Amino acid sequence: MEVYLDNNATTKVDEKVFEEMKPFFCEIYGNPNSLHSFASKTHPKMVEALDYLYEGINADDDDDIVITANATEANNWVIKSTWVDHILDGDKKHIITSEVEHPAITAACNFLEKRGVDVTYLNVNEEGVLEAKDVLDAIREDTALVSIMWANNETGKLFPIKEIGAICKAKGVPFHTDATQAIGKVKVDVQDANVDMMSFSAHKFHGPKGVGGLYIRKGVKLSPYMHGGEQMDGRRAGTVDVASMVGMGKAMHLATNTMALAYEINHVGMLRDKLENAILKLPDTIVIGGKENRTPNTTLISIKGVEGESMLWDLNKNGIAASTGSACASEDLEANPVMNAFGSDSELAHTGIRFSLSRFNNEEQIDYAIEQITKAVERLRSISSSYAYTPKNHESEL
Amino acid sequence: MAKGSLVSGSIWDEYSNIVVDRMNNPQHQGHITEEEAEAMNAKLIVADFGAESCGDAVRLYWAVEKDTDKIIGSKFKSFGCGTAIASSDIMTELCMGKTVDEAVKITNIDVEKAMRDTPDVPAVPPQKMHCSVMAYDVIKKAAATYKGVDMDSFEEEHIICECARVTQDNLIDVIKINDLKTIEEIIDFTKAGGFCKSCIEPGGHEAKDVYLVDILKQTREEMERERLQEAANTAPDAKPEFNNMSLVQKIRAVDAVIEEYVRPMLIMDGGDMEVIDIKENGEHHDIYIKYLGACSTCSTGSTGTLYAIESTLKQNLDDNIRVMPI
Numbered sequence: 001m002e003v004y005l006d007n008n009a010t011t012k013v014d015e016k017v018f019e020e021m022k023p024f025f026c027e028i029y030g031n032p033n034s035l036h037s038f039a040s041k042t043h044p045k046m047v048e049a050l051d052y053l054y055e056g057i058n059a060d061d062d063d064d065i066v067i068t069a070n071a072t073e074a075n076n077w078v079i080k081s082t083w084v085d086h087i088l089d090g091d092k093k094h095i096i097t098s099e100v101e102h103p104a105i106t107a108a109c110n111f112l113e114k115r116g117v118d119v120t121y122l123n124v125n126e127e128g129v130l131e132a133k134d135v136l137d138a139i140r141e142d143t144a145l146v147s148i149m150w151a152n153n154e155t156g157k158l159f160p161i162k163e164i165g166a167i168c169k170a171k172g173v174p175f176h177t178d179a180t181q182a183i184g185k186v187k188v189d190v191q192d193a194n195v196d197m198m199s200f201s202a203h204k205f206h207g208p209k210g211v212g213g214l215y216i217r218k219g220v221k222l223s224p225y226m227h228g229g230e231q232m233d234g235r236r237a238g239t240v241d242v243a244s245m246v247g248m249g250k251a252m253h254l255a256t257n258t259m260a261l262a263y264e265i266n267h268v269g270m271l272r273d274k275l276e277n278a279i280l281k282l283p284d285t286i287v288i289g290g291k292e293n294r295t296p297n298t299t300l301i302s303i304k305g306v307e308g309e310s311m312l313w314d315l316n317k318n319g320i321a322a323s324t325g326s327a328c329a330s331e332d333l334e335a336n337p338v339m340n341a342f343g344s345d346s347e348l349a350h351t352g353i354r355f356s357l358s359r360f361n362n363e364e365q366i367d368y369a370i371e372q373i374t375k376a377v378e379r380l381r382s383i384s385s386s387y388a389y390t391p392k393n394h395e396s397e398l
Numbered sequence: 399m400a401k402g403s404l405v406s407g408s409i410w411d412e413y414s415n416i417v418v419d420r421m422n423n424p425q426h427q428g429h430i431t432e433e434e435a436e437a438m439n440a441k442l443i444v445a446d447f448g449a450e451s452c453g454d455a456v457r458l459y460w461a462v463e464k465d466t467d468k469i470i471g472s473k474f475k476s477f478g479c480g481t482a483i484a485s486s487d488i489m490t491e492l493c494m495g496k497t498v499d500e501a502v503k504i505t506n507i508d509v510e511k512a513m514r515d516t517p518d519v520p521a522v523p524p525q526k527m528h529c530s531v532m533a534y535d536v537i538k539k540a541a542a543t544y545k546g547v548d549m550d551s552f553e554e555e556h557i558i559c560e561c562a563r564v565t566q567d568n569l570i571d572v573i574k575i576n577d578l579k580t581i582e583e584i585i586d587f588t589k590a591g592g593f594c595k596s597c598i599e600p601g602g603h604e605a606k607d608v609y610l611v612d613i614l615k616q617t618r619e620e621m622e623r624e625r626l627q628e629a630a631n632t633a634p635d636a637k638p639e640f641n642n643m644s645l646v647q648k649i650r651a652v653d654a655v656i657e658e659y660v661r662p663m664l665i666m667d668g669g670d671m672e673v674i675d676i677k678e679n680g681e682h683h684d685i686y687i688k689y690l691g692a693c694s695t696c697s698t699g700s701t702g703t704l705y706a707i708e709s710t711l712k713q714n715l716d717d718n719i720r721v722m723p724i
Contacts, residue, residue, distance in 0.1 A: 307453065309479035313410070313421060350453040383427045383483060385457035385475035386450045 002319040003365040005275075007204075008153050008181060008298060008356035009323055013247070014206040020045075020250040021208065024243035032240055033231060042242045049249025053213060056256035057179075057198065058189040062218040066232045067211065067245050068225070071180040072104035074199035074214035077225040077236075078147065078176045079108035084223050086144035087117055094118045094143045098130050098159075100338045101149050102178060122148075128155045128289030128338070132163035139171050146175050150182035150198075154325055154338040154354055155289040156298025158186060165194030174220055180204050180212075184255030185264055185295040196220045202244070206358070207251030211244035263359060269296035271366050272357050276301065278370040282377055284387070288339070288352055297357040300325075302348050305387020306380045311353050314376035320369050323354040412523040413481065414515045420484035426491055427483075428473045430459040438471060439464055445540035448532050454478040456486050458536045460493065462544055467497045474536075481522045481529040488512045489533035502541045502552050506534035507563065524593045527561040534560075558608060561593035566613060573617045581610055640683070640716035648676050652685060655714045660707050669693030671707075674724060685711065686722045699723055 004012070024045070030038030032046060053065045068074045079095070086092045095112065097105055099121045109119045120138045124130050135146060146168050151158050161177055168175035176197040182188050184205035190198055197220060201212035216222055216235075228237025254260060276299040279285055284304035303311065308324030315322055325339040339349035355369075381387045413421075435442035440461035448455040455478065461471030472493045474486040489509050493501045509530040513521035522529065535549075542549040556566040572578065572587050585592045591610050596602035599611045626644050640651060652673055664670050669692035677684045687707070689699050696703065700723060708721040 305450070305477060307478050307482070310421070310483060313480045316410075317422070350450065383424060383475060384477045385446070385455050386477045 001365065001368045002321075003361070003369050004321045005355040005357060005361070005369060006321045006323050007358040008156075008354065010203045010209065011206045011358055012360060013203075013208055014251060014254055016254060017207055017247050017251045021243045021247040024246055028242075032242055033229065045246045046240070046242060049246045052249035052253040056183070056188075056252035057200075057215060058191050059215055060191065060218065063190075064216040064218070064233065064235065066214050066216065066225075066235045067240065067248070068199075068214055068236060069210055070203075070212040071178060071199040071201035072102075072212075073225070074201075074212055075102065075104035075147075075176075075178055076108050077214060078145070078197050078199070078222070079105065079112065081223045081225070082145040082174070083112050083115070083117060085221050087112075090144070092142045092144035094120070094140050096120045096122065096135060096138045096143060096146045096148075098122045098124065098148055100124055100128070100130075100152055100154075101147070102153060102180065105147055105149075105178060118142075124157075127292070128152060128157045129293070130159050130164075132160045132167060135164050136167045136171075139167070139173055143171075143173050146173055148175075148177055150177045150179040150188065151185065151295050152338060153181045154352075155300045156181070156185075156294035156296075156356075157289050158182070158293050158295065161195065162193045168196070169194045181295065181298075183252070184260065185297055187261060188256070190215055190217070197222070202248035202251050205251050205255040206360075208244050208247045211241060211248045213248065260359075265296045268357050268359055268361070271361055271363065272297055272299055272355070274363070275299065275355055275357075275366050275369060279303070279373060282374065288348055298354065299356075300352050300354045302351045303353060303377055304351060305384040306377055307350050308352055310380050311376055314379065315372060318372040318376075320372055323356070325349065325352050325354070409523050409526065410480075412520075412526075413484075414513055414519070414521040416488075416513045416515060417481055417484040417521050420487045420513070421480035424474075424483055424487040426473055426487050427475060428459075429457075429475065430461050430471050430473050435461040435471065440470055441544070443540050443544050445536050445543050447536040447539050448478075450477050454482050454529065454532045456482070456532050456536045458486075458490065458493075458540050460498075460540050460544070462498060467499065469493045469496055469498065469501055478529060478532070479526075481526045482532060484513060485509050485530040485533040486536075489530075489537065493537065498541050498544050501537055504534065504537055505563070506530040506560065509533050524561070527593045531560040556608075558606075558610065558613065559588075559590035559593070559597045561597075562589040562591075564588050564590035566608065569610070569613050570617050573614060574621060577621075578614070579618070581614065584610055584614065640719075645676060648683070649673060651715055652676065652711060655711055656707075659710050659714070663706075664691075664693055664703075667692055667696075669696060679720075682718050682720050683716060684720050684722050686724050688724055 024042065028041045030036065030042055032039055032042045050065065054061065059065055068077065082095060093116065095109060095117060097109055097119065113119050122130055122134045122138060130148060135148065146164065148159055148164055150161050165175055174196045175194065177195050178199045179188050180199060180201050181204065183200050196217045198215040199212065203209040224235045226237045231237050231240055276287065279301050280287070282303070286302050288300040288302050312322060312324050339352055430442055432442050438461050440463050443460040443462055445458045446455065457475045459473040460469050462468070463470045472490045474490045476483045476486040489504065492504050492508065492512060510521050510527065538549045538552050541552065558564055558566050558569055569584065569588060569590060573584065576587060578584055578587060581591060581598055584590060591598045596604040597606055597610055599609050625642065629638055629642055629644050629647060638647070640648065643651060656673070661670065670690040671687050671693060672690060674686040674688050693699055693703065704721060704723060708719065711719045711721065
């Protein structure tokens with residue numbers, strides 16, 4: 001059996017999304033910016049897609065949602081345009097973000113630091129959550145941007161976006177959030193949360209890869225990402241990828257309506273809890289960051305004595321896909337910053353396994369996953385130099 | 399790099415079949431008890447290296463025959479990734495039948511080569527080389543425990559980059575000979591720091607006594623001291639090359655030329671100048687000056703006068719001098 005439990009990395013495209021996209025490759029392929037009838041055929045579906053996006057995040061008609069290639073592009077756009085608009089040509093030089101952002105934010109901030117920008121990387125608390133008061137304390141006269149993720153990709157922990165939004169609004173500082181891991185898992189409302197800019201990516205909510213978006217509140221200063229034609233109202237030039245846009249719109253519609261969110265919380269949340277509780281019955285296992293206040297599909301579990309990559313290896317052999325923040329599974333050998341940010345227990349950085357579910361998982365898969373995870377833990381603990389696993393008494397050898 | 403590196407695949411795809419096999423079915427994992435060692439007329443040695451918090455830890459068990467120093471039992475336990483488990487398994491096997499002195503000579507390169515399917519294809523991707531280093535280190539630890547000596551006594555030279563096996567002496571020589579100024583240059587010239595990167599600076603995968611950044615800084619300082627010494631040793635009446643002068647010597651030399659040839663002319667017109675700074679900029683020596691008095695408002699300060707000052711300094715000191723008014 002194959003069980004895909006790595007949905008925070010990417011998701012399968014929903015068949016309904018794929019069906020919506022199909023005509024836009026070989027049947028309806030006119031450049032939407034041309035004048036002829038081939039072009040005009042694309043417009044109705046583009047409008048519908050845009051409606052779905054606006055509706056999905058509760059954007060106002062006066063605001064912009066610009067289609068990008070992905071959330072990484074949207075994040076880079078925000079960070080680098082902040083440099084252009086407020087720092088290079090202005091009197092501000094400070095950006096606030098967190099230590100646990102996606103590299104699309106932190107690497108872009110590192111890039112600006114080398115060019116003289118001050119960046120404050122706020123740390124998370126012992127539960128892996130950023131506290132809104134830390135943002136308030138960090139804001140300075142010359143702060144040009146606050147960029148804080150909505151939900152963390154590793155732990156699923158939800159950050160106090162509404163509070164941070166209110167603080168930024170009161171202080172007059174533009175507020176950007178990377179909502180890549182939040183869309184389709186929790187209610188995302190840009191107006192309620194006072195968000196000025198928000199990034200998202202279709203392939204995280206069963207849309208296609210290679211397309212994402214940036215919400216920009218009306219009046220927020222942001223230079224165009226790509227100069228060229230007048231596409232996307234001149235904010236991001238280049239021929240619009242209609243099929244991807246239509247696919248993202250449909251995926252957003254399917255992921256964000258009330259029924260979908262209820263299903264995510266009830267069904268997906270129930271499967272996640274079943275998986276999590278079964279693993280927690282094994283000795284010396286904990287949920288990193290705790291169970292409170294997180295997306296319903298994610299659990300990050302530390303299994304003492306079992307190094308992350310070796311766990312992935314065993315699971316993969318048996319058809320189960322998961323993820324680890326273990327340094328050994330990555331190319332640069334640096335442990336995942338999210339793991340490191342917990343600080344107090346460096347062993348967590350190497351023993352964490354992330355399981356992220358989706359609406360396409362079922363109970364049979366979870367039962368199989370529990371069985372295979374248990375076997376892998378037994379085998380690897382029997383090899384482990386720091387944990388000798390004996391099913392009878394669970395005593396450590398050392 | 400280039401085309402081949404644009405689309406990266408899973409690091410698992412680069413594991414040899416032996417690594418995969420040993421990871422799935424390690425042949426020598428387990429432990430040896432005191433009783434088992436005694437029954438073999440052997441001394442039990444247990445050595446630990448690494449830590450779970452570092453991401454890699456290995457425990458090695460040896461039964462060393464009392465009369466011959468020969469390792470007649472060898473087992474391991476490992477907290478680590480697939481390559482760490484496979485490396486430990488192979489390392490344990492390589493120890494079997496060897497004397498302790500012979501086993502100490504096993505290196506991480508031997509371990510990695512023993513895991514290759516074909517002689518010319520590495521068993522693991524470069525960033526996984528450090529996993530075989532752990533296996534190498536634990537042998538040293540076991541041998542040191544057996545002999546009652548310090549682990550470092552087995553190292554004839556101080557290895558800085560374990561992955562590429564580059565010594566401190568080698569690094570110092572390469573930095574000096576090639577006038578290396580950056581870590582990137584060191585990686586290009588020696589491969590040190592190019593794999594797991596732990597040896598570059600603190601904060602990496604493993605803690606080190608000395609890092610590449612320390613060696614680069616110390617060696618550059620030593621080179622500077624040697625240069626200054628050379629300048630100081632130059633006979634008083636001999637005129638050292640401007641390029642080889644210390645900063646103070648350069649300032650004095652520039653001041654002397656200005657005092658003799660330039661300043662009298664400027665003063666005659668009611669002006670003056672002073673040297674603010676001298677900076678090396680590639681092959682150039684950039685001399686920053688500030689005009690005083692009438693010169694500070696003179697229109698030729700950036701044209702004729704500047705050309706005259708620069709030409710005078712070039713003629714008397716060095717062709718690569720550039721004068722920059724601020």
